Amino acid sequence: MIAIVYQPIDVSAVLREASHDSSGASVLFLGSVRDHGEKGAVSEIYYEAYLEMAEDALRKIEHYVIEHWNLLGFVTIQRLGLLKVGEVSVAIAVSSEHRKEAFEACSYVIDAIKQSVPVWKKEISAAGSRWVEGVMLEDNKEDGYV
């Protein structure tokens, strides 16, 4: 399942939701707000999204990784709004029969999110704020993103 939310992410629930009785491996990735960026100190990050398009992109990633790595469980949640240092902005949990597939799939998902999901973030500090320069969205490839 995928979701885009404004409230804090319950990471235990994410891991639990992705678990499966037939899986021998689960991998959880948490992206969080750090206290610095390329331009200096950061106190908060504001996240916004083109919600409908972002949900479509996350669903496409979900379908791809489940099929490509034969996943038994998949949960990805992106949080929006104003987040303080240390808060979780994205949580990804996958489960599979063996660990190799789970590690690879989880790594792929976060890379794909950064390249194909319309989410923007603005770093905020005492000195001001700046929109983080990421990548330009491109036409989605049929067989994956990365």
Add this chain to the structure above:
Amino acid sequence: MNMAVDKNQSVLRVKLFGLLREAVGINEVTLILADECITVEGLKRDLLVCYPVLASLNVPFVVAVNRKVADNTAKITSCDEVALLPFVSGG
């Protein structure tokens, strides 16, 4: 931008995000289409004229049509869902 609309003209609504939204100060701008449709390239040109702040930003962006990134030759009508997307930085 408020402009009188002729009955034969149609109004295209364009969503803005990130620094483009912040610079213009609103979530959505409108453009009166002189013809039934406009290309993505034409849309970019007209928007930069109607909203000079977008031109002054001088940042790259792509155009999404019906939630898919469209190339410059794609045609848009007032029925389409259109958005300007600056560089993304999710995760």
